[in-house]
Amino acid sequence: MDGRSLLIKAQKEEAQATSSSLFGIFGGTKQDRVEQAIDTYTQAANAFRTTAQAKESGAAFEKAAQLSKSVNEQNDAANYLTEAFKAYKKEFPLDAARCMDQAIEHYRLTNLRRAATNKQTLAELYENDVGDKAQAIIEYEKAGEWFSNDNAEALANKCFIKAADLHAETGHPELSIPIYESIARGSLNNNLMKWSVKDYLFKAALCHLATKDVIATKRALMQDYPAMESAFNPGTMEALFLANLLECVENADPAAFFQNVMQYKTRYPLDNWKLDVLAKTQKAIEDAAEDLT
Known part of the structure; x- marks a missing residue:
C-alpha cells in the first residue's frame, strides 16, 4: 500500500481505538487497537519517506508518537519524534527542531548521554539548516553541560568549542575567550587533549585582539599563554605574529595589520574561522581610524 492509503487506514484504526468502549473478545483491548494504529502510522510514515514526502512522513511519525504517549509508551514516543526530526530536517527544519525538543525532554530524564547527543544534533540543525547561530550557541552549551555531567569531557569540549566559535562569529569574541582558556587549562594534563591547547589559545588570542582591549591582550600574550603552552614563548612565530597584530x-x-596576516598566512595556514575573526578585527581598526580623522 502507498503512504496515503496507509494513512487512511491508520486514521480509521485510531478512530476505532479512541471512540470504542467495548471491544469484545474478538476486538482486542483498547491498547491493542492503539498499538495497531501506531504500527500503521509508522508504515505510512516510512512509505511517505520512500517517495520524498517529508511533511507527510514527519506528520505520520508525530501521530505515532502522540498515540504512544496516550498508552504511556514514552520511550517509543521519543523514538518516533526522533524519526519525525529526520523526516522534516532538510525541508522543514523548524518542524524538525520542535520534534527533537520533545524527544530530548524524555531522554533528559532517562538517558542523559542520548539527550546530550540529540542536543548537539539540534544545535547543528540551528547552525546549518535554520541559520540561527544565537539559538545554536544555547543548544551547544547545554549539550556540553550534559556531556560533562555524564563524564564525557571530550564530547563536552567539542560542543563548548563550537559555542565559542559561534560567539566570535556573531560579534561577541569577549564571550569566546573564557571558554577557550578554560578548555585549554583543563586539557594540559590530558594526553589525548593536550595537543589541542595551542589551537585553543591561538583562537583565544585572536578574540582578545578583536576586543581591542590592549591591557587584557598583553597580559594573555605575555604572561598567561606562555605559562600554558611553549608555542607562545617569546620569539616563536605565533608570539611574533600576535605581538605584531597587537x-x-x-x-x-x-594596512599593517593586513600585511602581517598575509605574510603569516603564506607560511602557516589559517582556516576560515580565523580569517573571518581577523577580517572583523581589521574592519574595526579601519572604523576606529576613520573616527579619528
Missing part, C-alpha cells in the same frame, strides 16, 4: 591594533594601522 601593535597594529594599538596604532590603529589596518
Whole structure:
C-alpha cells in the first residue's frame, strides 16, 4: 500500500481505538487497537519517506508518537519524534527542531548521554539548516553541560568549542575567550587533549585582539599563554605574529595589520574561522581610524 492509503487506514484504526468502549473478545483491548494504529502510522510514515514526502512522513511519525504517549509508551514516543526530526530536517527544519525538543525532554530524564547527543544534533540543525547561530550557541552549551555531567569531557569540549566559535562569529569574541582558556587549562594534563591547547589559545588570542582591549591582550600574550603552552614563548612565530597584530591594533594601522596576516598566512595556514575573526578585527581598526580623522 502507498503512504496515503496507509494513512487512511491508520486514521480509521485510531478512530476505532479512541471512540470504542467495548471491544469484545474478538476486538482486542483498547491498547491493542492503539498499538495497531501506531504500527500503521509508522508504515505510512516510512512509505511517505520512500517517495520524498517529508511533511507527510514527519506528520505520520508525530501521530505515532502522540498515540504512544496516550498508552504511556514514552520511550517509543521519543523514538518516533526522533524519526519525525529526520523526516522534516532538510525541508522543514523548524518542524524538525520542535520534534527533537520533545524527544530530548524524555531522554533528559532517562538517558542523559542520548539527550546530550540529540542536543548537539539540534544545535547543528540551528547552525546549518535554520541559520540561527544565537539559538545554536544555547543548544551547544547545554549539550556540553550534559556531556560533562555524564563524564564525557571530550564530547563536552567539542560542543563548548563550537559555542565559542559561534560567539566570535556573531560579534561577541569577549564571550569566546573564557571558554577557550578554560578548555585549554583543563586539557594540559590530558594526553589525548593536550595537543589541542595551542589551537585553543591561538583562537583565544585572536578574540582578545578583536576586543581591542590592549591591557587584557598583553597580559594573555605575555604572561598567561606562555605559562600554558611553549608555542607562545617569546620569539616563536605565533608570539611574533600576535605581538605584531597587537601593535597594529594599538596604532590603529589596518594596512599593517593586513600585511602581517598575509605574510603569516603564506607560511602557516589559517582556516576560515580565523580569517573571518581577523577580517572583523581589521574592519574595526579601519572604523576606529576613520573616527579619528
